[in-house]
Structures are given as C-alpha cells and as structure tokens.
Amino acid sequence: MACRISELILDCADPERLAAFWSEVLGYVEIEREDDGSIHLAPPGAGFGGPQPTLLLSASDDPRTGKLPLHLDVNATDRDQDAELERLLTLGAVPADVGQTGEESWHVLADPEGNVFCLLRARLDP
CATH class of the missing domain: 3.10.180.10 (2,3-Dihydroxybiphenyl 1,2-Dioxygenase, domain 1)
Incomplete structure (x- = not known):
C-alpha cells in the first residue's frame, strides 16, 4: 500500500x-x-x-515567500497557456524571476503573497 x-x-x-x-x-x-x-x-x-x-x-x-523548496505547478483545463496566463495575471499573479532563461515552456509566477508557482504548457482534462 x-x-x-x-x-x-x-x-x-x-x-x-x-x-x-x-x-x-x-x-x-x-x-x-x-x-x-x-x-x-x-x-x-x-x-x-x-x-x-x-x-x-x-x-x-x-510565512516564507519566494522560491520555496516545494512549489505548485498548474495547467489550464479549458484554454491554451497564453489565455490562462492572462487570466492568472488578471487575478493578481505576477511574473517571477527564479533564474529561468526565457526558453522554458512554462511561466514562473508569484501569487499575491509572493509564493512562486508555475503555469505549464499542456492543457489537462478538468
């Protein structure tokens, strides 16, 4: 088990x-x-x-904020990554820099308290 x-x-x-x-x-x-x-x-x-x-x-x-040892990854379920990125930014997420190159297929964001999370490219079933 x-x-x-x-x-x-x-x-x-x-x-x-x-x-x-x-x-x-x-x-x-x-x-x-x-x-x-x-x-x-x-x-x-x-x-x-x-x-x-x-x-x-x-x-x-x-609370600890910023890039934590464990972070959340999210995927859109009903729209493409670009549309979901716009939605998340409208909700209060902000782009975050954790040393990415700009070539990644994901977006690094921070929630309203600065906790880093990533928006991945793939769309998942709800």
Whole structure:
C-alpha cells in the first residue's frame, strides 16, 4: 500500500486574500474555516480525502515567500497557456524571476503573497 497527497499547506499572512486567489485559480471552494483564520479549499463536491488534494491556507505570523523548496505547478483545463496566463495575471499573479532563461515552456509566477508557482504548457482534462 502507498500514501497519496491529501492536503497541501501554505503558510500565509492573509488566508482570506489567498483563499480568494487560489479559489479562482483552481476552481476550488471553501470547505472549512478554523478559529485562527486558516481556510481549507477543495474541489466542489469533493472535500477532504477526495481525488485531488485540498489546500490549507494556514494563518502564520512568519510565512516564507519566494522560491520555496516545494512549489505548485498548474495547467489550464479549458484554454491554451497564453489565455490562462492572462487570466492568472488578471487575478493578481505576477511574473517571477527564479533564474529561468526565457526558453522554458512554462511561466514562473508569484501569487499575491509572493509564493512562486508555475503555469505549464499542456492543457489537462478538468
């Protein structure tokens, strides 16, 4: 038997702000809010333990931002990469420089708190 990833946790200063951003990016919905302000997001109708991992935006007084040892990669599901890039920039993502050459097939972005993630080229089924 093996494990699978059930939840991704992102420490952040403003869970409300990042929940709004990541909900729009991933099409997730809020499933739980904790007393400390942390917010759990998941695919609609799935909840914790579903086929995709939930995302916990954990309230922290000391969040780390920038290029972390682990980052998220996302793929568009209903449009090409260029259209998805425009959508993400409109939602508040900004281009990030982590030393890429400019020849990559992906775009490096940062969320509203500066957490780096990548938009990959391939379109995936929703």
